[in-house]
Amino acid sequence: MASGDERxxxxxxxxxxxxxxxxxxxxxxxxxxxxxxxxxxxxxxxxQASRYEATRGAVHTWLLTIARSRALDRARxxxxxxxxxxxxxxxxxxxVSATDPAADVEASExxxxxxxxxxxxxxxxxxxIELAYFQGLSQTEIAERTDQPLGTVKTRTRLAMQKLREQLxxxxxxxx
Amino acid sequence: MTRTxxxxxxxxxxxxxxxxxxxxxxxxxxxxxxxxxxxxxxxLDALQRTASELAYAVAPVPMAAGQRDRVRARLLxxxxxxxxxxxxxxxxxxxxxxxxxxxxxxxxxxxxxAAAASVVALVSVGAMMQMRRDMxxxxxxxxxxxxxxxxxxxxxxxxxxxxxxGMMFWDRSxxxxxxxxxxxxxxxxxxxxxxxxxxxxxxxxxxxxxxDAHGDAMMRMRYPLSADSLAALAVxxxxxxxxxxxxxAPLMVAQATTR
Numbered sequence: 286m287a288s289g290d291e292r293x294x295x296x297x298x299x300x301x302x303x304x305x306x307x308x309x310x311x312x313x314x315x316x317x318x319x320x321x322x323x324x325x326x327x328x329x330x331x332x333q334a335s336r337y338e339a340t341r342g343a344v345h346t347w348l349l350t351i352a353r354s355r356a357l358d359r360a361r362x363x364x365x366x367x368x369x370x371x372x373x374x375x376x377x378x379x380x381v382s383a384t385d386p387a388a389d390v391e392a393s394e395x396x397x398x399x400x401x402x403x404x405x406x407x408x409x410x411x412x413x414i415e416l417a418y419f420q421g422l423s424q425t426e427i428a429e430r431t432d433q434p435l436g437t438v439k440t441r442t443r444l445a446m447q448k449l450r451e452q453l454x455x456x457x458x459x460x461x
Numbered sequence: 462m463t464r465t466x467x468x469x470x471x472x473x474x475x476x477x478x479x480x481x482x483x484x485x486x487x488x489x490x491x492x493x494x495x496x497x498x499x500x501x502x503x504x505l506d507a508l509q510r511t512a513s514e515l516a517y518a519v520a521p522v523p524m525a526a527g528q529r530d531r532v533r534a535r536l537l538x539x540x541x542x543x544x545x546x547x548x549x550x551x552x553x554x555x556x557x558x559x560x561x562x563x564x565x566x567x568x569x570x571x572x573x574x575a576a577a578a579s580v581v582a583l584v585s586v587g588a589m590m591q592m593r594r595d596m597x598x599x600x601x602x603x604x605x606x607x608x609x610x611x612x613x614x615x616x617x618x619x620x621x622x623x624x625x626x627g628m629m630f631w632d633r634s635x636x637x638x639x640x641x642x643x644x645x646x647x648x649x650x651x652x653x654x655x656x657x658x659x660x661x662x663x664x665x666x667x668x669x670x671x672x673d674a675h676g677d678a679m680m681r682m683r684y685p686l687s688a689d690s691l692a693a694l695a696v697x698x699x700x701x702x703x704x705x706x707x708x709x710a711p712l713m714v715a716q717a718t719t720r
Contacts, residue, residue: 421482
C-alpha cells in the first residue's frame with residue numbers, strides 16, 4: 286500500500302473493516318458519522334502507509350489507534366455542537382462474555398487477552414480506564430462524572446494501567 | 462513562567478499521558494520532560510503500547526453490506542484519484558527530465574498542484590477549465606467543489622513574513638471544507654495542528670492535520686454549518702489527539718466571508 290496500490294487498500298479494508306467499525310461504534314452512534322470515520326481511518330492509513338512501522342505493532346493495532354483518535358475527535362465535535370452530554374447508554378461495561386465474530390485469529394486472541402486483563406481489574410479501576418479510553422474524558426471530567434475526588438481518579442487510572450501493562454506484556458512480546 | 466516538571470512528578474503522570482487524559486496545561490510540561498528523559502521516554506512508549514491494546518476490548522462488528530460497499534467504493538475512488546494525481550505529476554516531472562520523485566515527494570507535489578489549481582480557479586473560470594482538462598478525475602472533482610455556487614473562500618493570513626498562511630474553501634450547501642496551508646513548521650513530537658471553526662457561541666474543532674516535509678498541508682472534512690454561523694477560522698498547535706478548546710495562540714486566522 287505504501288507504493289500506492291489501491292488494491293492493497295481494498296484488501297486492508299475488507300480484512301479489517303469489522304474491527305475498525307466495532308471500535309468506532311463504541312464511541313459514535315450516528316450511522317453517517319460512523320461511515321465517515323471508517324472511511325477516514327482507512328484513508329489516513331493509505332496516506333500514511335509509509336510511516337507505518339511494523340516493529341511498533343501489528344497493522345490492526347495501528348488501525349485501531351487511528352480509529353479511536355478519529356472517532357473521539359468526531360465525538361468531541363458533535364458533543365460541542367449538540368451541547369449535550371455523551372450518551373450514557375454507550376457507557377455500558379465491556380461485554381466480557383460477548384461472542385467474537387472476528388475472522389482473524391490473532392485479533393481474536395488478543396481481544397480475549399485484553400478482555401481477560403480488564404475483567405480482573407476492580408470495577409472502579411475498569412470504569413476509569415473505560416471512561417478515559419473509550420469516551421476520551423480527562424481525569425477532571427471522570428472525577429465529575431463519577432463524583433470522586435480527582436486524586437482518587439488519578440490513583441485508579443495509574444493502578445489500572447500498571448496492572449494492564451503486566452497482564453498484556455506477554456501478548457505484546459508474542460508479536461516480536 | 463511555567464515550572465519545569467521533575468522526574469518523579471512526570472513519572473507519576475505517564476499512565477495518564479499514555480491514555481491521553483492529561484489536561485492541556487500539564488501535557489506540555491510532561492512532554493518536555495519526556496523529550497529530555499530516556500527513562501520516562503521508554504516508560505511512556507511501553508504504556509502507550511498497553512493503551513493501544515485496549516481497542517481490542519471491543520468486538521469486531523461487520524458493517525451492513527450496503528454500508529460496507531458504499532464506504533469501500535468512496536475509499537477506493539479517493540485512492541484511485543490519489544494515484545492518478547501522482548501519475549500526472551510523474552508525467553510532468555519526467556517531461557522535464559527531472560529525477561523520479563519519491564512517493565512522499567509526489568504526494569507533496571500533488572498537493573501543491575491541487576492548491577495551485579484552487580487559487581487559479583478563484584481568478585479565472587477560463588483558466589480553471591483549461592486546468593481541469595489537464596487534471597485527473599479527483600482533481601476535477603475537487604476543483605468543481607471549490608468553485609461551486611455556494612463556496613465561500615477565506616484567506617488565513619500570516620502574522621509575520623515566512624509565517625504560515627492558507628486558504629479555506631467552504632462549500633456551504635454541501636457542508637464540505639478544504640484547507641490548503643503553507644509555510645508550516647513540523648510540530649514537536651506528540652503535537653499537530655488543529656483547525657477551529659469559530660462561531661459566536663463556541664469554537665468547533667475541525668480536526669487535526671500535519672504538514673509534509675515541505676511545510677504544506679491539505680485537509681478536507683465534512684461538517685454542516687449554517688452559512689451565518691461562522692464568525693472566523695483559526696489554526697492552533699495542539700496535542701496530536703486534539704484539544705476540546707484552543708490552548709495556544711492561533712498561527713493563522715481568517716474572518717468569515719460570504720464569498
